[in-house]
Amino acid sequence: MSENSTKAGRMTKALIFLVVIFFVGGLGGVYIDQRVLPFIRTNKYLSDIEFLKRSAENVTVINKTEQITIKEDDSINEVASQASNAVVNIISLSSEKDATANKNQKVSDQSGTGVVVTSDGVIVTHRSAIIEKNATYQTLLFNGDNHEAKLIGVDQFSDLAFLKIEASNLTAISLGDSADFRPGKKVVAIGNSSGEYQNRYAAGLLSNIAKTHNLGGKTVSLSEKLEGVFENDFNNQKEYIGGPVIGYSGDLVGIVGVNVVDGQNVYFQIPSNVLRDTLQRALNGGLENRPYFGAYYVPITKEYSIAHGLKRDRGALIYSPSGKQGLAIISSSPAEKSGLKINDIVLSVNDKAINLDNPFSNLINQYKKGDIIDLTVYRDEQEVKLSVQL
Template sequence: MNNKNTIPALLLLSSLGMGFLGGVLGVLLSKSTLAIQAKDGILEDLSIPLQIQEEENATISSVTKAMPSVVSIVVSKDRALLYRGAGMEDLFFGFPFGSSPYRGGNPIVPENVANNEDTAGESIREQVGGGTGFIISADGMILTNKHVVSLEAAEYTVVTQDGKEYPATVLGKDPFNDFAIVKITAPESLPVLELGDSDQIRIGQTAIAIGYSLGQFKDTVTKGIVSAINRRVVAGDGLGASEVIEEAIQTDAAINPGNSGGPLLDIAGRVIGINTAVSQSGQLIGFAIPINSAKAVIDNVKKFGRLVRPFLGVRYILIDESIAEERKLSRDHGALIARSERKNDPTILPGSPAEKAGLAEGDIILEVDGTEVDQKNSLPELISRKLPGDTVSLKVLREEKEITKPVVLEEFVAKL
């Protein structure tokens, strides 16, 4: 090849490249302030940098608005109980602070503890876990995950955004969902986080997570989108305990250990979900419980001062197309009252509202107060919106005939 011919060609390409680059930069710079006229005579706004700036400002605004209402929850436990009496089943979310006395499932007991060298009568507490919550009432009620405050014989301390610490009391833990409400007493009114409407969220919209990441990094903010909705997720702790999350919101906003119980926000800074679980086998696959699922819990704790839950008293299978085909059912939605895999578990709980109303194994509950039972509106979700003492009307399919059953809901009393 003739080098003399090559050099001018390269220079020409470089010149064309620089000219093209200059033109692109000129257009991009002009987009922030100008609009161009389309062929059909309609002005088309091409100010992409301005749109990006507006989105960034909206994100900053929503985080600034929400941050004062987000709190860290620190879990502490007596050292003697921790090393001598605590089994691994107590350590739901492990030791995110890098100070775990467990390695490979076996306790590593400090020498002074093993030799009873602690000061007589002195209670030494160690920080063993952490999570996040957010303020839902000006007098100090805080919503978090149940698994954040489920460690036996533990003490809970809430740290507000301004660094103040308050002892926390657990008002109630939801028996059906991963919710809990704790209470602190502060000398002043506390900032309340606005709740959104999770029924209105759409796939692709902005999602912002705030939390106490890894139990070390307070007020960590991550941003992504709503990746999917109405997921049914079984979230386990690796120690045998698990929670079923109905209608979970999937997001790619990073949710790390310690973020549990923190808010998932929309672009306006309103809570659309409660950050709860993360996939250990994938990247940026996190799950949040829709905030609408918690609203009945919040309302009845505000009303009664404790967590009050209604229950129906049936075991069921939520029907979809595959279940309908497998069991040769005539309907592809509803809740089929059916026996669980454990043969000793009753299908209808004795003395329950369901038994009193005459529900039977094999019945399909099609509707609750006119709302169809399906993947979007599961039976527990519809019942959870009610209060003990409420009468609900159930449309039931029995032997291919539709009947209506009025049922008076009762309060669920958890066994301690």
């Protein structure tokens, strides 16, 4: 073998040796950097060594972010479709006697939204969505079918109106538990748009539970009217009066209503639990047995108590802005006969405390005409008992 061949072989072996050394050294360096040095840095006696500190600074962190798009419009359509089949258009036709022709003449009509609540044809709406007196009713179902309807009755406490059509196996909306809903919940309002297989929708939030809102339409509460409603942030709520507000489960949360307070329309939703109770009254013929008490009052909150220097922070303050007894207690009413006076604070009804969750009017309306109830009243810094026949 020549001298040149021997030198070439030695050079090749040297290069291979160096490559192996660098490869093994590189793997070792990675292992030391990723495994050994982090372990050493956890030792409190070694963590202060300068080159270990610098090695900790040369760390690159890679974050991977994925963007997920949720098509909420699709989910709203899906949620609303579950209840849409139960929404109906109610057409009120009002007529009166024509004295000269001795016949009935149509003088006005009104279209409003309602919702089927039983499979055999009971429909609920808000009283402002229909004409109550001297009227006949036609209903258009979601599929376009037309049925004549009869008015079962209007509940004076909740302002819910009930109608009945002769039909069976209808799609009825499912009633949710309104006690489970809190402000911030997403909800959908459904209104009839007068077209077959077509409704109008509005998505929003349950923005407030107005516990002191009374349907009496005055600045003070009335003992014969519901107290405590839902408020939402929908636009154009006028278009949805009488229609359902549903949660994302598809269950009914409330019925859209309106009343006039100080000349302004105030929109709200009557909670489903009120509807459930009132529906049973309507089915059992009990709408006419609502009790009558005859008093105006202010529901006492802690803020109101502090602001007006009251000795109690809950209850119902018998009150009139005029300060007159005759405007706080209706003449010849059960309230007057019981001896109740202006500025009395009613604390309980049959020992059930009055508070924001149990308003005075709502407790009264758990009873019926003719029932006798006992009131605990705070008067002149002492509690007295009054017995009242409704």
